[in-house]
Amino acid sequence: GAVxxxxxxxxxxxxxxxxxxxxxxxxxxxxxxxxxRQFPKQSLMLMAxxxxxxxxxxxxxxxxxxxxINHASLTLSTLTVTSxxxxxxxxxxxxxxxxxxxxxxxxxxxxxxxTRLTVL
Amino acid sequence: KQEVTQIPAALSVxxxxxxxxxxxxxxSAIYNLQWFRQDPGKGLTSLLLIQSSQRExxxxxxxxxxxxxxxxxxxxxxxxxxxxxxxxxxAVATGANxxxxxxxTRLTVIP
Numbered sequence: 001g002a003v004x005x006x007x008x009x010x011x012x013x014x015x016x017x018x019x020x021x022x023x024x025x026x027x028x029x030x031x032x033x034x035x036x037r038q039f040p041k042q043s044l045m046l047m048a049x050x051x052x053x054x055x056x057x058x059x060x061x062x063x064x065x066x067x068x069i070n071h072a073s074l075t076l077s078t079l080t081v082t083s084x085x086x087x088x089x090x091x092x093x094x095x096x097x098x099x100x101x102x103x104x105x106x107x108x109x110x111x112x113x114x115t116r117l118t119v120l
Numbered sequence: 121k122q123e124v125t126q127i128p129a130a131l132s133v134x135x136x137x138x139x140x141x142x143x144x145x146x147x148s149a150i151y152n153l154q155w156f157r158q159d160p161g162k163g164l165t166s167l168l169l170i171q172s173s174q175r176e177x178x179x180x181x182x183x184x185x186x187x188x189x190x191x192x193x194x195x196x197x198x199x200x201x202x203x204x205x206x207x208x209x210x211a212v213a214t215g216a217n218x219x220x221x222x223x224x225t226r227l228t229v230i231p
Contacts, residue, residue: 006163034219043124043209043221044164093163095219108154109219113163 003027004096006112013084014120021079021115023094029074030096034109035067038091050077084119091116122147124212126222133200134230141195141225143210148188151213155184155195158207158224167208168195200229 003026013019023033032051036044048064050056050071058064066088068080077096081088095109123146133139143153152171156164168177168184170193176185183196197204210222 043223044211045221046219091161108152108166108169111156111164111166114161116161 002110004112010116012118019081023077025096033077034095036093086119089119122220124222130226132228143193145191145212154211156209202229
């Protein structure tokens with residue numbers, strides 16, 4: 001259980017184009033989804049947290065107008081990199097968690113396999 | 121702000137050796153600590169999760185310990201195998217929505 005998928009796994013695009021990455025929870029309803037970015041030989045850095053039906057909360061230094069996040073349903077969140085540039089090339093990983101009945105959060109995030117974005 | 125450090129950054133051992141990976145964190149007020157494995161170009165595989173009230177967790181050849189007061193955790197791998205080669209990440213949760221990652225230890229097990 002607790003499987004998270006991402007699509008696409010790899011994308012190459014030209015500078016100035018927009019790229020959409022999907023994150024899906026396959027066997028559970030994710031009340032909260034997280035988007036991370038990982039540059040080569042560096043660790044994961046949280047970009048934003050999204051709750052279903054509400055606006056995402058962005059970490060300091062992350063441009064919300066450049067990285068558009070939509071969490072339209074309990075199983076799907078999308079990250080759109082608008083007007084991508086070479087410096088946006090990175091490995092993007094999503095994770096998901098859910099709220100148990102009764103209000104207790106599971107203290108664990110389940111991670112997707114990641115999306116490698118290369119901007120030429 | 122929580123800072124997570126992992127030492128060493130890279131480790132190379134011959135097959136069959138036991139080894140220890142280290143993780144330290146600056147703020148002891150944590151929810152839990154988790155160890156992940158990441159293969160090159162891939163996502164994260166959760167290995168062990170230790171709640172703040174626990175001292176250790178074991179899964180197969182893996183044993184993770186947690187000393188909250190000193191801000192340290194270790195991941196012990198027994199009888200290492202070439203298939204264990206990967207980057208191991210330590211992550212500390214300060215709440216359900218706050219997960220801080222270390223920079224990882226790149227492990228190579230030489231056949």
